[in-house]
Amino acid sequence: MCINCLSSNRRNILKFGAAGLMALGLGAGGARAASEGMPTSLTPDDALAALKKGNDRFISEPQVCTDELQAIRKEVAPHQAPWATILACADSRVPPELIFGGLGLGELFVARNAGNLVDTATMGTIEYGQAVLGSPLIVVLAHTSCGAVAAACDVVLKNATYPGSIGAMINPIVPAALAVKDEAGDFVTNAAKESARRTARQISADSSLISGAQAAGKVKIVAAIYDLKSGAVTYLD
Numbered sequence: 001m002c003i004n005c006l007s008s009n010r011r012n013i014l015k016f017g018a019a020g021l022m023a024l025g026l027g028a029g030g031a032r033a034a035s036e037g038m039p040t041s042l043t044p045d046d047a048l049a050a051l052k053k054g055n056d057r058f059i060s061e062p063q064v065c066t067d068e069l070q071a072i073r074k075e076v077a078p079h080q081a082p083w084a085t086i087l088a089c090a091d092s093r094v095p096p097e098l099i100f101g102g103l104g105l106g107e108l109f110v111a112r113n114a115g116n117l118v119d120t121a122t123m124g125t126i127e128y129g130q131a132v133l134g135s136p137l138i139v140v141l142a143h144t145s146c147g148a149v150a151a152a153c154d155v156v157l158k159n160a161t162y163p164g165s166i167g168a169m170i171n172p173i174v175p176a177a178l179a180v181k182d183e184a185g186d187f188v189t190n191a192a193k194e195s196a197r198r199t200a201r202q203i204s205a206d207s208s209l210i211s212g213a214q215a216a217g218k219v220k221i222v223a224a225i226y227d228l229k230s231g232a233v234t235y236l237d
């Protein structure tokens with residue numbers, strides 16, 4: 001039994017809609033919207049507030065609700081209506097569904113790769129999440145002690161090279177690392193933050209689909225960093 005189940009029966013709460021769910025700090029209505037073949041009714045700010053509340057829940061009482069997994073699987077099988085898109089690192093310690101509060105099927109639209117970078121496949125994924133599925137929020141989620149970012153920092157500091165496709169993969173992080181090289185504090189953390197900020201700007205700059213939706217107030221893009229030790233997600237300027 002998790003905190004959601006203790007609060008009330010989630011399936012009964014679904015009938016009160018997104019506002020009721022938000023007030024109770026539960027899932028943000030993705031399953032309900034999906035079952036009706038509709039996108040989420042949450043605004044970008046609603047979605048961001050739900051992620052923040054979920055991360056608080058993860059830190060204070062990290063639990064995953066499994067009681068209703070089977071029912072929700074059936075509910076979302078015909079459609080999906082994710083209420084946030086997360087571009088996260090492939091790092092095994094940063095699973096978005098867990099760190100945003102134990103979210104279930106149909107809630108988050110997730111793209112992951114080492115270093116949380118945008119290439120053609122990732123950009124298309126993010127565009128699909130917004131333009132087709134109606135996700136109102138895009139989070140570029142960096143994290144502390146990121147191996148991909150550390151590798152880019154070593155390119156800057158030691159002219160390091162890497163085998164296979166790893167060098168080409170981390171190349172887009174190098175300009176961010178160079179930009180913060182002389183800043184006070186932890187180099188890898190500073191570079192991870194700067195790279196996430198740049199990636200968030202890149203999504204808007206390189207995609208007319210996304211920038212058009214931004215201008216219409218349909219989507220918001222934010223950069224954030226997850227602390228592996230504390231579990232906290234901090235949003236960046």
Ligand SMILES: [Zn+2]
Pocket residue numbers: 089090091114115116143145146147148149
């Ligand atoms: Zn990483």
